[in-house]
Amino acid sequence: MRFLKGHGTENDFVILPDPEGEVDVSAALVAKICDRRAGIGADGVLRVARTKHSHEVSDQAGEAEWFMDYRNADGSVAEMCGNGVRVFARYLLDAGLEHASEFAIATRGGVRRVRIEPNGDVTVDMGKPVVHGESVATLGGHEYPGIHVDMGNPHLACSIGDPVAQLELTHGPGFDTGVFPAGVNVELFNAVGVSRAVMRVYERGSGETRSCGTGAVATAVAAAHLSGDTTGTWTIEVLGGTLTVILDEDTSYLSGPAVIVASGELMLAE
Numbered sequence: 101m102r103f104l105k106g107h108g109t110e111n112d113f114v115i116l117p118d119p120e121g122e123v124d125v126s127a128a129l130v131a132k133i134c135d136r137r138a139g140i141g142a143d144g145v146l147r148v149a150r151t152k153h154s155h156e157v158s159d160q161a162g163e164a165e166w167f168m169d170y171r172n173a174d175g176s177v178a179e180m181c182g183n184g185v186r187v188f189a190r191y192l193l194d195a196g197l198e199h200a201s202e203f204a205i206a207t208r209g210g211v212r213r214v215r216i217e218p219n220g221d222v223t224v225d226m227g228k229p230v231v232h233g234e235s236v237a238t239l240g241g242h243e244y245p246g247i248h249v250d251m252g253n254p255h256l257a258c259s260i261g262d263p264v265a266q267l268e269l270t271h272g273p274g275f276d277t278g279v280f281p282a283g284v285n286v287e288l289f290n291a292v293g294v295s296r297a298v299m300r301v302y303e304r305g306s307g308e309t310r311s312c313g314t315g316a317v318a319t320a321v322a323a324a325h326l327s328g329d330t331t332g333t334w335t336i337e338v339l340g341g342t343l344t345v346i347l348d349e350d351t352s353y354l355s356g357p358a359v360i361v362a363s364g365e366l367m368l369a370e
């Protein structure tokens with residue numbers, strides 16, 4: 101099977117083109133592909149299928165020709181991936197499967213519209229973040245209060261005070277399984293300067309990653325909340341680069357680089 105490799109601020113993905121929706125991507129195969137020593141290595145897999153051939157999202161076929169079937173590195177399925185959808189858009193353009201500077205992509209979290217900026221960055225309309233209230237993450241004997249934000253997928257974004265560079269994130273933070281029965285992506289951040297935050301993230305199903313698009317928006321929401329705001333433009337620094345988040349009354353936007361770096365033939369099988 102053909103594959104490509106791409107990343108958005110070093111949140112990296114293996115892309116599997118499957119236009120007719122014929123490939124059964126098992127959790128075991130995804131985990132093998134994402135293995136950084138025995139596989140290609142990635143934070144997740146993006147299967148590229150025509151929406152009309154994808155029963156999970158076929159109701160979105162009128163709006164979006166292509167479905168981003170996103171899988172975490174452990175093979176689990178997630179509703180949305182903000183960096184993934186930006187890399188997916190870059191692939192569709194490079195492959196000549198989309199031609200316009202704006203188009204829509206189907207996801208389990210609903211249709212997402214993307215725009216290619218003049219400098220090549222990819223912006224995605226992430227929809228309106230839903231704030232559910234407060235919860236707590238625990239890490240290294242510390243309790244970090246945070247905000248529960250639904251971006252299609254679940255997030256707990258915590259302002260931590262301590263420098264994020266010193267966090268030990270080889271193991272995931274603890275969280276309230278009553279609030280997050282399906283697990284949660286945990287962002288640990290510090291607001292620095294005006295409308296700017298430094299963030300690290302431990303992703304559900306993938307562990308610590310160098311960036312998370314939905315997590316960057318959740319962090320902007322939580323950081324804005326701390327200053328009593330619900331709108332504004334935020335710069336979110338992650339280990340793999342810089343993302344821009346715009347929060348407005350009705351929706352949110354995520355912008356940043358998205359590139360394809362390799363292609364090849366996959367020899368792995370289940």
Ligand SMILES: N[C@@H](CCC[C@H](N)C(=O)O)C(=O)O
Nearest residue numbers: 178181182183253312313314
């Ligand atoms: N890295 C992604 C989020 C991927 C899904 C997440 N791990 C989950 O399980 O919800 C992003 O850029 O948003």
